[in-house]
Amino acid sequence: MPTTRTRPPTPPELPLRPAERLCRATGALLVLSGLLHLLVLAVDGGPWDGPVSWRKPVTFGLSFGLTLVAVTWVTSYVRMAAGPRAALLLVFAADCVVEVGGITLQAWRGVPSHLDMETGFDTAVSMTLAVGGGVLVVVLTAFAVASFRSRPAGPAGMPLAVRSGFAILLVALASGAVMIARGVILTRTGHQEAAYHSTAPLKPLHGVSLHAVLVLPALAWLLSRTDRSEAARERIVLWAVGCYAAAVVATGVQAALAW
Incomplete structure (x- = not known):
């Protein structure tokens, strides 16, 4: 049957x-x-x-x-x-x-x-x-x-989503720290206007990487509400992590070129 x-x-x-x-x-x-x-x-x-x-x-x-x-x-x-x-x-x-x-x-x-x-x-x-x-x-x-x-708890794909989300979030924290540090240095050396504009190249990288900790686990949670197999759900999360990482790399390259 x-x-x-x-x-x-x-x-x-x-x-x-x-x-x-x-x-x-x-x-x-x-x-x-x-x-x-x-x-x-x-x-x-x-x-x-x-x-x-x-x-x-x-x-x-x-x-x-x-x-x-x-x-x-x-x-x-x-x-x-x-x-x-x-x-x-x-x-x-x-x-x-x-x-x-x-x-x-x-x-x-x-x-x-x-x-x-x-x-x-x-x-x-x-x-x-x-x-x-x-x-x-x-x-x-x-x-x-x-x-x-x-290893984080949760349904299939959630451990990878949580770890990847936090790893990408660290990129957001690093880019934010660089923006603040560079701006403070420029301000302290009398380049106030340049300090305001110095953060612009890193803003896309900071914004994109900031919300991976929500997007990826939310995807894993939504998949757990479907009838897909655990292997299929893990593959989808892995694919999503790869796409998100590619977006972070792309915005990082863009920031480096505009720096």
Whole structure:
């Protein structure tokens, strides 16, 4: 008799811990902030590009909000103790709020948020954002190391998706650190205008690599809801990882040529 393929059972969802609920709610509020500032941009107008633009609270609110929600979810597959994971998530959430808050504050003041050292207050905001970037690097690197130290849990394809997502996220962190470092050096040496434009070549690389930690695990999760075999799902995830890596390499080459 012909055999019929049945859909694999969906594993039960574990209840969210308080830290996870807080991080998800915070991420949702940051996304909402980005969307509200998109409305402000539509009403108030102004340029999309440049160091002073409503684009920054829009894109940073959306990016930080989505990344916070994604990291909160994805790290549930990473094998690490609940206490350290919760602590890292809370630090990450607080840092996301500080970053988006500082950027939004400066947008409403009509001054650049990064690399602006015209006044003492602007310098304090700019340096706070730079230090916050360092905190992001430490926290997300800790999660990435944990994902490679022990094989992540989850359905077929999820371990590869989680590890690849964090590996590509490290590219985003590195490119962001380079942008900040180069901009600070130019600002400190009196090349303020050049500092604002110095980040442009790396922005596509930073943006593309930032969200692999959401896209790839989300694909693995969606595939787990289908009736495809485990081998087929793993092949699809592997293909997606290759395509995403190719996109990162392409934007990296573009950045190097424009540097």
